[in-house]
Amino acid sequence: AQRVTQPEKLLSVFKGAPVELKCNYSYSGSPELFWYVQYSRQRLQLLLRHISRESIKGFTADLNKGETSFHLKKPFAQEEDSAMYYCALVAGNAGNMLTFGGGTRLMVKP
Amino acid sequence: ETGVTQSPTHLIKTRGQQVTLRCSSQSGHNTVSWYQQALGQGPQFIFQYYREEENGRGNFPPRFSGLQFPNYSSELNVNALELDDSALYLCASSLAPGTSGYEQYFGPGTRLTVT
Numbered sequence: 001a002q003r004v005t006q007p008e009k010l011l012s013v014f015k016g017a018p019v020e021l022k023c024n025y026s027y028s029g030s031p032e033l034f035w036y037v038q039y040s041r042q043r044l045q046l047l048l049r050h051i052s053r054e055s056i057k058g059f060t061a062d063l064n065k066g067e068t069s070f071h072l073k074k075p076f077a078q079e080e081d082s083a084m085y086y087c088a089l090v091a092g093n094a095g096n097m098l099t100f101g102g103g104t105r106l107m108v109k110p
Numbered sequence: 111e112t113g114v115t116q117s118p119t120h121l122i123k124t125r126g127q128q129v130t131l132r133c134s135s136q137s138g139h140n141t142v143s144w145y146q147q148a149l150g151q152g153p154q155f156i157f158q159y160y161r162e163e164e165n166g167r168g169n170f171p172p173r174f175s176g177l178q179f180p181n182y183s184s185e186l187n188v189n190a191l192e193l194d195d196s197a198l199y200l201c202a203s204s205l206a207p208g209t210s211g212y213e214q215y216f217g218p219g220t221r222l223t224v225t
Contacts, residue, residue, distance in 0.1 A: 004152075043114075044153070044200065044216040086152050096207050096214060097143060097166050100152035 002027040002091050004101035012107045013077050021072040021104050023061075023087030031089045033063055033070040034098070038084040047072075047085070057081070077108045112137050114203050114217035122223045123191050131186040131220045133201030141165070141207050142184040143214060144176060145200040153200055159184055160207050188222075196224045 003026045013019055025031060035047040048056045050063040050070060061072045070087060087101040115134045123129050135142050141160045145153035155168035159178035173189040182203070188195055198221050202214040 006152075009150075043218050044202075046213045049213075088152075096141070096204055097155050097158055097168075098145075098153070098214065099155065100145075102150075102152045 002031065002089055002099050004087050004089050004099055006087055006101035006104050008104045009102070010105045010107065012109060014109050015079055016076050019074045019077045019081070019106065021085050021106065023070045023072065023101060025068050025070065025089050027089060027091055029092040031091060033061070034088045035059070035061055035072050036086045036088055038086070040083070044086070079108045079110055082106055082108045114201055114215050116201050116217040116220050118220060119218070120221045122225060125191055125193060125224055127191050128187065128189045129191060129222060131199050133184045133186070133217060135182045135184070135203035136215050139203035139205060139215070140182050141204045142178055142182065143202045143204070144184070144186045145202065147198040147200055147219070149197070156186070158207060165207055191224045193224050196222060
């Protein structure tokens with residue numbers, strides 16, 4: 001069975017500092033990886049997906065199959081980036097059923 | 111375009127009771143997934159419905175059941191409630207399953223407390 005691990009429950013950085021939210025996964029096949037974000041008083045929403053290889057709100061994430069990781073990075077954090085971030089995986093034969101990690105709360109201090 | 115809605119927002123039940131949670135999918139979406147999110151944890155997949163049929167199920171006992179209606183809205187039913195069922199229940203809608211590129215759109219959730 002697949003599993004997603006986010007080792008940090010809380011990550012606190014100052015505005016303008018680089019950010020890296022860690023995500024590791026275990027799955028024997030070829031997964032598809034996603035980052036979802038939940039801002040205060042808002043619903044969970046998709047931030048980015050690895051197949052798109054896109055940058056959203058300055059965030060990027062690269063799938064490293066050798067290290068089974070999908071870390072989320074941003075070179076310069078902004079206060080509005082403060083939120084809960086969830087890494088999620090879809091197994092190759094599981095349609096769009098998501099397996100989530102436990103989440104990391106990012107706090108960007110002024 | 112109407113987003114995903116869920117009802118009720120909150121409810122409190124007693125152990126052993128039964129509960130029904132409701133979800134209306136986003137306009138144009140025919141697939142609904144349900145997730146349970148315990149406090150301090152990530153969402154956990156319960157099951158998914160596509161065209162009124164269960165299309166996949168996570169590691170939840172049979173007392174968790176669901177329905178999807180012709181208008182693609184959905185219900186989650188939980189029988190014989192246990193204290194550990196206390197959680198936020200999230201509904202997400204999307205286009206057809208089998209293509210994971212299709213984004214899932216989440217509702218605001220229903221907070222269930224079992225006493």
